[in-house]
Amino acid sequence: xxTLKECTRPLSxxxxxxxxxxxxxxxxxxxxxxxxxxxxxxxxxFLRDKKYQEASLEFRNALQIDxxxxxxxxxxxxxxxxxxxxxxxxxxxxxxxxxxPNNLDAKVKLGNYLLLVKPPQLDEAERLARDVLERDQNxxxxxILLGSVLFQRGDRDxxxxxxxxxxxxxxxxxxxxxSLARFYVQTGELAKAEEVYKRAISINDRSALAHMEYGRFxxxxxxxxxxxxxxxxxxxxEPQNREARLLLAGFYLSQRQLDKAEExxxxxxxxxxxxxxGRATLADFYAATGxxxxxxxxxxxxxxxxxxxxxxxxxxxxxxxxxxxxxGAAAQITELLKKNPRDTQALLMRARINLQDDPKRSIEDLKxxxxxxxxxxxxxYFMAEANLRAxxxxxxxxxxxxxxxxxxxxxxxxxxxARINLAGGDNATAQRLTNELLDQIAKTTxxxxxxxxxxxxxxxxxxxxxxxxxxxxRDTRGARxxxxxxxxxxxxxVEPYFGLANVALAENKLDEAARIYEHVLQIDPINFNxxxxxxxxxxxxxxxxxxxxxxxxxxxxxxxxAPLHFLKAQVYGFERNAQGAEAELRRALELDxxxxxxxxxxxxxxxxxNQQDRAIAEFRKVTERRPDNAMAYTLIxxxxxSRRNYDAATEAYRxxxxxxxxxxxxxxxxxxxxxxxxxxxxxxxxxxxxxxxQRFPDQAGFVDTLGWVYYKKGLHAAAxxxxxxxxxxxxxxxxxxxxxxxxxxxxxxxxxxxRELQEALRLGGGRDFPEAEEVRRALASL
Numbered sequence: 001x002x003t004l005k006e007c008t009r010p011l012s013x014x015x016x017x018x019x020x021x022x023x024x025x026x027x028x029x030x031x032x033x034x035x036x037x038x039x040x041x042x043x044x045x046f047l048r049d050k051k052y053q054e055a056s057l058e059f060r061n062a063l064q065i066d067x068x069x070x071x072x073x074x075x076x077x078x079x080x081x082x083x084x085x086x087x088x089x090x091x092x093x094x095x096x097x098x099x100x101p102n103n104l105d106a107k108v109k110l111g112n113y114l115l116l117v118k119p120p121q122l123d124e125a126e127r128l129a130r131d132v133l134e135r136d137q138n139x140x141x142x143x144i145l146l147g148s149v150l151f152q153r154g155d156r157d158x159x160x161x162x163x164x165x166x167x168x169x170x171x172x173x174x175x176x177x178x179s180l181a182r183f184y185v186q187t188g189e190l191a192k193a194e195e196v197y198k199r200a201i202s203i204n205d206r207s208a209l210a211h212m213e214y215g216r217f218x219x220x221x222x223x224x225x226x227x228x229x230x231x232x233x234x235x236x237x238e239p240q241n242r243e244a245r246l247l248l249a250g251f252y253l254s255q256r257q258l259d260k261a262e263e264x265x266x267x268x269x270x271x272x273x274x275x276x277x278g279r280a281t282l283a284d285f286y287a288a289t290g291x292x293x294x295x296x297x298x299x300x301x302x303x304x305x306x307x308x309x310x311x312x313x314x315x316x317x318x319x320x321x322x323x324x325x326x327x328g329a330a331a332q333i334t335e336l337l338k339k340n341p342r343d344t345q346a347l348l349m350r351a352r353i354n355l356q357d358d359p360k361r362s363i364e365d366l367k368x369x370x371x372x373x374x375x376x377x378x379x380x381y382f383m384a385e386a387n388l389r390a391x392x393x394x395x396x397x398x399x400x401x402x403x404x405x406x407x408x409x410x411x412x413x414x415x416x417x418a419r420i421n422l423a424g425g426d427n428a429t430a431q432r433l434t435n436e437l438l439d440q441i442a443k444t445t446x447x448x449x450x451x452x453x454x455x456x457x458x459x460x461x462x463x464x465x466x467x468x469x470x471x472x473x474r475d476t477r478g479a480r481x482x483x484x485x486x487x488x489x490x491x492x493x494v495e496p497y498f499g500l501a502n503v504a505l506a507e508n509k510l511d512e513a514a515r516i517y518e519h520v521l522q523i524d525p526i527n528f529n530x531x532x533x534x535x536x537x538x539x540x541x542x543x544x545x546x547x548x549x550x551x552x553x554x555x556x557x558x559x560x561x562a563p564l565h566f567l568k569a570q571v572y573g574f575e576r577n578a579q580g581a582e583a584e585l586r587r588a589l590e591l592d593x594x595x596x597x598x599x600x601x602x603x604x605x606x607x608x609x610n611q612q613d614r615a616i617a618e619f620r621k622v623t624e625r626r627p628d629n630a631m632a633y634t635l636i637x638x639x640x641x642s643r644r645n646y647d648a649a650t651e652a653y654r655x656x657x658x659x660x661x662x663x664x665x666x667x668x669x670x671x672x673x674x675x676x677x678x679x680x681x682x683x684x685x686x687x688x689x690x691x692x693x694q695r696f697p698d699q700a701g702f703v704d705t706l707g708w709v710y711y712k713k714g715l716h717a718a719a720x721x722x723x724x725x726x727x728x729x730x731x732x733x734x735x736x737x738x739x740x741x742x743x744x745x746x747x748x749x750x751x752x753x754x755r756e757l758q759e760a761l762r763l764g765g766g767r768d769f770p771e772a773e774e775v776r777r778a779l780a781s782l
Contacts, residue, residue: 036062036069043075050242051277052082053311053345070100077106087375087406089113097128104132108141115148118408125149140166144179156187174200178213185217193217206237208244215247220445224255235264240271246281254452258289276302276309287319288453290492290523295319303332310336310345317349321356324528324563327592329353344369348378351386357596359390360628360660375406384416392662393424411440411450411458418465427472434466460486464499471506479503494520494527501533513537526554528563535567539574547571562592569601581605596622596629603635612639623655630660637669650679664692668705675705675712685709693722700730708739716746727756734763738771745778754782 043058059076062069077092093110096103111128114121126149132142147162163183166176177200184193197214204210215230231251234244249264265282272278279298287295299316302309317332330353336346347369351362363386369379380403387396397420404413418433441459446452467482480503486496497520504513517534520527531554538547551568558564565588572580582605588598599622606615616639622632637652650673656666671688674680689706696702707722723740730736741756757775764772 032065036065036072039065040069040071040075043072043079047075047078047082049277050082051311052079053314055079056083057340057343068099070096070103073099074103074106077109081109085377086113086116086409087377088373090117091375102135104136104139104142107132108139108145111145112148115152116409120152122149122152138169140169140173140176143169144176147179147183151183151186159183172203174203174207174210177203178210181213181217190221205233208234208238208241211237212244212247215251216445219251227251242268242271242278245271249285250446250452253285253288254446254456261285276306276312280309280312280315283319284315287315287322288457290490292319292323292524296323307335308339310343314345314349317353321349321353323524324526326353326356342372344372344376344379348376348382351379351382355382355386355389358626359386362386363390377403377407377410380406381412381416384420388416388420388423390660393420396420396423411437411444411455414440415458415462415465418462418469422465422469422472427469430469431466431473434462434469437462438466456489460490460493460496463489464496467499467503471503476503476507479506492523494524494530498529498533505537510537510541514541514543521550526558526561526564528567531564531567532570535570535574539571544571544575547574560591562588562595562598565591566595566598566601569598573601573605578605578609594625596626600632600635607639612643615639628659630656630663630666633659634663634666634669637666641669641673646673646677646679649673650677664695664702668692668702671709672705675709682709682713686713698729700726700733700736703729704736704739707743711739711743711746714746716743719743720747720749732763734760734769735771737763738775741775742778745782750782754779 039058039062043055043062046052046055046058056076056079059072059079062072063076066072073092073096077089077096080086080089080092090110090113093106093113096106097110100106107128111125111132114125114128125145129142129146129149132139133146136142143162143166147159147166150156150162151159160183163176163180167173167180170176177196181193181196181200184190184196194214194217197210197217200210201207201214211230211234215227215234218224218227218230228248228251231244231248234241235248238244245264245268249261249268252258252261252264262282262285265285269278269282279302283295283298283302286292286298296316296319299312299319302312303316306312313332313336317329320332321329330350333346333350333353336343337350340346347365351365351369354362354365363383366379366383366386369376370383373379380399384396384399384403387393387399397417400413400416400420403410403416407413414433414437418430418437421427421433422430438459441455441462444450444455446455463482463486467479467486470476470482471479480500483496483499483503487500490496497516501513501516504510504516514534514537517530517537520530521534524530531551534550535547538544538550548568548571551564551571555561555564555568565584569581569584569588572578572584582602585598585602585605588595599618603615603618606612606618616636619632619636619639622629623636626632633652633656637649637656640646640649640652650670653666653670653673656663657670660666667688670680671685671692674685674688675682686706686709689702689709692702693699693706703722704726707719707726710716710719710722720740720743723736723743726736727733727740737756737760741753741760744750744756745753757779760775761772761779
């Protein structure tokens, strides 16, 4: 039995150890308290500098330590507001007031947000307003919020009384007068509104805010000369006010007075001194007006001087992506993710980069963003985009629906929905949605979220989408009008020209299409899509020497561009110069071993040369690099089928469906191998074939597979039903006639079977098509 004396040493050791652990725990707690306080302090500093992305990262870091930190939620709400992520700002405001009921400013801001949602949450907004005023009867923004609630309830007199009360509390507060002016604008009393705007200016004629708001009012009334005077007065009154100078620059940009706009953007850059923000805004102006080289140069200088300036890397990546420099865009994002693997903005940008050729990889990044920020607006938008590009129309529609539900006032939602309908073949709905969007854009007054540049860009893309919908409905005249309007609105933007080229191609005006592509190349000399379109146009015009010359010209500028060598290979392909094409494709892969289009083209080249082993080897290189590439597995399966390697083909189709369950070719061919070659379960073959036909009920080959699977399973009546549909659609195929004949024979209709089998032999023209001997045996049995 252990005595007390025997326990002394171990007990003292235990107590010492426990004390040491407790000291570590206390130190850890202190460190955490210091860390979250420091994150909040840095976030607030970024807010003051209007660096909203950087601020959001700091506040999120604080919340990872303590999710109940009200100050961090309040800061994050303000950062999201600055980023235009209004739904997320709303959620953070709700969390803020829950944790800190005494934060009256947060309650007022939350109330104002609740008035913006559809439908407005008037009861909750009014409860917040009255709670604020109970705590502080002279809270000016509380009175303004209550006035807004009463206005939406239809109580104009009550609303006016609250606004006047706000003015009475502090007659020198310009913001209160501006709220009263907006009230008169909403009631249609424009003369009174203008009178109040002037009164606000009279309080302080050097107030940038007063002049800016009055200028916005004048611009909404199409009084552009007077609006310009007010915007200039705002800048003159407060020369260091960035928002005022940005507004003036944006006004000039919207009026297409580009020289004056550039002057203001340059002044903004000079005003910021060593800070990169102003120069970044100047670069954005150049990018928006087609001066891409200047934009890239400025951003490269910015990130070289300020490597931690995240916004610079985001925007440089975005511009390089628009330019077609995928590797350059990806390099910027790689640097950001090295520093913070959870950087949602960087993950979003990487998703956008992968959208070009790998929407499934984009979807994975976007899932991660939505895991971190479940209602991230950009993530929802690009998730819809990624699914659209992956051919997953219904998934795209679902994410677009979520986007509309969370952000009902976000104008690009309607454009996304229009594009989804266009991809789904509902061209009339796509046209209707773009009509509605263009009407909305025309009625929208520019603000911090809907800047003039943003609205102009959205209008252009809506015109392109509507033009595409009209073109799909064979309204080439209407399509041309929309595409030309888009070109006129943005003569230095390349996308509208592609739409116009598509119209020319639809009208078989190849020379015009070639001229349009040449014009794009004057704007952007190495634009891949323009070069590709031009090469195809030249090939149809039998101008292959011109095609070679154009690609060679681009290669002189970028000799180490894998995509350009790929295009050079295409020109050789049009010439049927297999050796030249192979050499250029190999060169493309030397430059970029992950450039998948080159592997696919090499595979196709070897198929045409009847070198199936080499073709399969190229497609396998794709799967080695991208195990989720369903198309590569499908092509391997088809080649193995052609060699009667049915086991290998079946395995390839299974892998294709693992990578993409919606791959209809793999599903159809796998169902066929199960039924025809006994490589799988017939019930599974039925399920696969039915799923394909449900999606493509008018594709004769798919319906034929379903009918044949039914025949093999002994469901002869169902087989006959499907195969009659096939023959009705394509009665000239001996294979389809043979299949119907066998199904009729299985059903016991010998005369019908004889008729179809004889017709199969006749259509075969006396030649031995693969099933001819089986047809003869079947006829002999009748």
